Amino acid sequence: MRAFQILIDGFAISALYALGATGFTLIFGVSGVLNLSHGAIMVAAAVAAWAAASVLGVGTYAGALIGVGVALLTAFATYFAVVKPIQDSRRIPNEEKEIFVLTGTLLWGIMIQELIAYFFTNNAKTVLPIVEGVIEILGVRTPRNEIFTAIVCCLVIALLWLLVNRTRTGKAVLAASMNPRGVTLLGLELTNIYVVVWAIYGILAGIAGVLLGMFLGVSSYSVGPLTASAFSIVVLGGLGSVSGSLIAAFVVGYLETLTAYLVSPAYRTIPALLLLVLVMYIRPQGLLGRR
Amino acid sequence: MSTFFTSRLFFISLALVVIAATLPLYVSGYVLGLLTVAFYFGVFAMAWDLLFGFAGEVNFGPTFLIGVGAYTAGILNAQFGWSVYACIVLGALASVIAGLLLALPALRVRGPYFGLTTLVAVLMLQNFIVVFVDLTGGEIGLTIPDVISIDAGTNYWIALGFMTISAAILYGLSQSPIGLVLQASGQDPVQAGALGFNIVKHKLAAFVVSAFFSGLSGALLVFYFGTASVGTVVDVAVGVNVIVSAVLGGRRTVLGAALGAIFLIVAGEFLRPTGELATFIVSAVALLVVLFFPGGFLGAALSREART
Numbered sequence: 001m002r003a004f005q006i007l008i009d010g011f012a013i014s015a016l017y018a019l020g021a022t023g024f025t026l027i028f029g030v031s032g033v034l035n036l037s038h039g040a041i042m043v044a045a046a047v048a049a050w051a052a053a054s055v056l057g058v059g060t061y062a063g064a065l066i067g068v069g070v071a072l073l074t075a076f077a078t079y080f081a082v083v084k085p086i087q088d089s090r091r092i093p094n095e096e097k098e099i100f101v102l103t104g105t106l107l108w109g110i111m112i113q114e115l116i117a118y119f120f121t122n123n124a125k126t127v128l129p130i131v132e133g134v135i136e137i138l139g140v141r142t143p144r145n146e147i148f149t150a151i152v153c154c155l156v157i158a159l160l161w162l163l164v165n166r167t168r169t170g171k172a173v174l175a176a177s178m179n180p181r182g183v184t185l186l187g188l189e190l191t192n193i194y195v196v197v198w199a200i201y202g203i204l205a206g207i208a209g210v211l212l213g214m215f216l217g218v219s220s221y222s223v224g225p226l227t228a229s230a231f232s233i234v235v236l237g238g239l240g241s242v243s244g245s246l247i248a249a250f251v252v253g254y255l256e257t258l259t260a261y262l263v264s265p266a267y268r269t270i271p272a273l274l275l276l277v278l279v280m281y282i283r284p285q286g287l288l289g290r291r
Numbered sequence: 292m293s294t295f296f297t298s299r300l301f302f303i304s305l306a307l308v309v310i311a312a313t314l315p316l317y318v319s320g321y322v323l324g325l326l327t328v329a330f331y332f333g334v335f336a337m338a339w340d341l342l343f344g345f346a347g348e349v350n351f352g353p354t355f356l357i358g359v360g361a362y363t364a365g366i367l368n369a370q371f372g373w374s375v376y377a378c379i380v381l382g383a384l385a386s387v388i389a390g391l392l393l394a395l396p397a398l399r400v401r402g403p404y405f406g407l408t409t410l411v412a413v414l415m416l417q418n419f420i421v422v423f424v425d426l427t428g429g430e431i432g433l434t435i436p437d438v439i440s441i442d443a444g445t446n447y448w449i450a451l452g453f454m455t456i457s458a459a460i461l462y463g464l465s466q467s468p469i470g471l472v473l474q475a476s477g478q479d480p481v482q483a484g485a486l487g488f489n490i491v492k493h494k495l496a497a498f499v500v501s502a503f504f505s506g507l508s509g510a511l512l513v514f515y516f517g518t519a520s521v522g523t524v525v526d527v528a529v530g531v532n533v534i535v536s537a538v539l540g541g542r543r544t545v546l547g548a549a550l551g552a553i554f555l556i557v558a559g560e561f562l563r564p565t566g567e568l569a570t571f572i573v574s575a576v577a578l579l580v581v582l583f584f585p586g587g588f589l590g591a592a593l594s595r596e597a598r599t
Contacts, residue, residue: 085582092585095478096542099349100581102406103538106531107578114571224527228414235407270418276411281396284404 004138006254006261012146014253015153016211020226021233021245022157023204029177029240030197031087033101037078037109038205039226040116045071045206046213047116047220050125060130064210067127071206072199074112079198082108109223117220127213149211156207157246160200164242173197177240232276238289247287251275300593304546308455315444323447327515329556330450333549334457334508336536338501341461344543345470346497347477348398352409353505353533355393358416358525360386360506365433365519366426375437379510386506387499394498398491410527417525432520439514446515453511454549457504462545464500473497474543535577541587550588 020042027033049067052058058066082104086092092100129145136142164170176183176193184190212218212226233252237244252272260268279286315323339353364382367373373381393412398405420427427433440446464470476483476490484490513519523529532555540551555573562569584591 082578082582089582089585095347099343099538100585102349103534104578104581107535107574107581110531110574111571111578114567114574118567118571228410228527231407232411235404267418267422269414270422273411273414273418277408277415280404280408280411284399 001139002261005140006257008137008140008142008146009261010254010257012150012215013257014250015150015157016208016215017229017233017253018246018249019153019156019204019211020208021230021237021249022160022242023201023208024230025234025237025240025242025245026173026204027197027201028234029242030173031083031176031194032098033083034098034105034231035078035083035201036102036106036227036231037074037082037112038230039223039228040109040112041071041074041078041202041205042209042212042226043116043218043220043223044074044112045209046127046218047120047125049210049213050127051120053128054125060128063127064130067210067213068203068206071209072202075198075202075205076195078105078108079194084194109227113220113223120220122220124217124219125213126217127210129214145214149215152207152211156204160204160242163200169196173200232272235286236276236279238286241286241288244286244288300546304458308451311451312448315447320443323443325557325560326553327443327447327450328512329553330447330454330549331508331512331515332533332536332552332556333454334504335533336540336548336552337458337461337545338504338508339533340537340542340545340548341465341473342497342501343537344545345465345473345477346494347474348494348498349406350409350501351406351534352393352411352413352530354525354527354530355409355412355416356386356390356502356505357509357529357533358413358420358521359389359509360502361509361513361519361524362420362427362433363506364510365435365513368437368514369428369433369435370426372436375439375514379507379514382510382513383503383507386502386509389506390498390502391495394495398494398498413525413527413530417521420521420525428519430521432518432522435513435517435519437514438517439511450511450515453508457508458546458549461500461504465545469493469496539577539580539587541590541593544587544589544593547587547589554588 020038024035024038027035045067048070049063052066053060053063083101086097086100086104089097089100129143129148131144131148133144134141135144135147137147162170164174172183172188172193173196175186176188176190176197180190183193209218212222229252233248234245236252237246237248252275255271255275256268259271311326314326335353335357338356339350342348342350360382362382363385364378367381368375368378393409396408421429424430439449465473472483472488472493475486476488476493480490509524512524516523533552536551536555537548538551539554540549541547555577558576559569559573562572565572580587586593
């Protein structure tokens, strides 16, 4: 009984983590950018969906769409206003661009967080779920919304896999992650590929944010923890490896759920952190990462 | 090094310190209190810059070193009743040991991985503090019975003196041959190693020095605040402020980091009337500096001087 509950809850959480971390790792894999405004973009999506559905009353579907749209716009803003100027800057030496992108996106994330807190307060907001009610699975009372979350996450990840592996654009993205110079030699504009990747990222982060808002609720305080969890999942799986992130998301998701149910919710994040430290020492490139 | 004592930078710094030292004669205790905190933060930022600007290692967890120093001093004083000065010394030592424990394995990995290891160290420390609530006071914080002094002027002078001495040592170190080796190993570790320098030993030394000053400053700050809490000395947000200060003031300048920290704290206070937007404005200004003046305040000033 309890085992099934852990199995079901853990799956939903893990799927959500996986979706949140996939976009993050995709951007790192393709353009080497660690986007520390990740949590802020997810929260912006959730808060926009909440505001549209609960305050303006446009309905849950339209609200969710608006949330994803806001995430997409924020992701583009992040790329064009923060990341691209730093990458193109001649005054910043190449070997220091990484730390500048980290600092820049971090500050940008704080700005988004503060704006959200200013206009929508710090209170936790729960987005109206698209599906309501509970059903019994294997004797466990499960909110339908939880199932919906898990299904949407899996579907979106499957779509992403198809996009990357089966379409021309996807193959260009894949090629850019392997050898950016080779891609330019083939006559593809690298900037266009980056824009596509940031668009994919924005949509993924938006969907993850809106689902998170329906499932657990968000507030502007969630920004930091969300970025940190995506960061640790991605490092655990291996920076830039999408399949590694998926595995790591499930490892972290189930570890957290197990700890929360069997030990105490207060210790929820500790085993995952210990595992992360262990992996860093034994296999610093992560589970599936390349050196 | 010898040219430094005749350089313009030296005279400007000297003049600033002298002016700062006379402040308690004519400004209110409120301003002094604010600057006291800013000076301790300045030391955090300078210690961080030694590691980043010179050794080329991005330490995302400055608050791990600060927090260990602060909490060791706080716990020894509050739970075991040790004297203030013993606590401060032991806090700094604990921070050095923690720095060694962190650096020995962490220096094996590079770039973002090193950064992440240090970030995880902060999260672990934070969890440790929350879990061992009897010892550490948990999320509420630890109340420290003793303080160094209750006089705002004395506290201010201690902080200013501490920052000036730290700045002199850290700056001197960064300009010394050791600093040059550090800089070389940060920029091209392979070549620096080929020249016969033991890179790991130098980086470890930089880490120990950085840890010592972070821990010492953290311990002093705890005895100034009279409390140690996650929110003031351990939280990732505090570490972010330290990093932003150093980048804002000008990385690889050491002294600029202190300027950045003072600016950040004073600006945050000035903007308090704008309410919740204060953090937004400070972050926005910092982002603009990062985007348009990547050398930071001091970097921009120094490059102008170099051009003329």
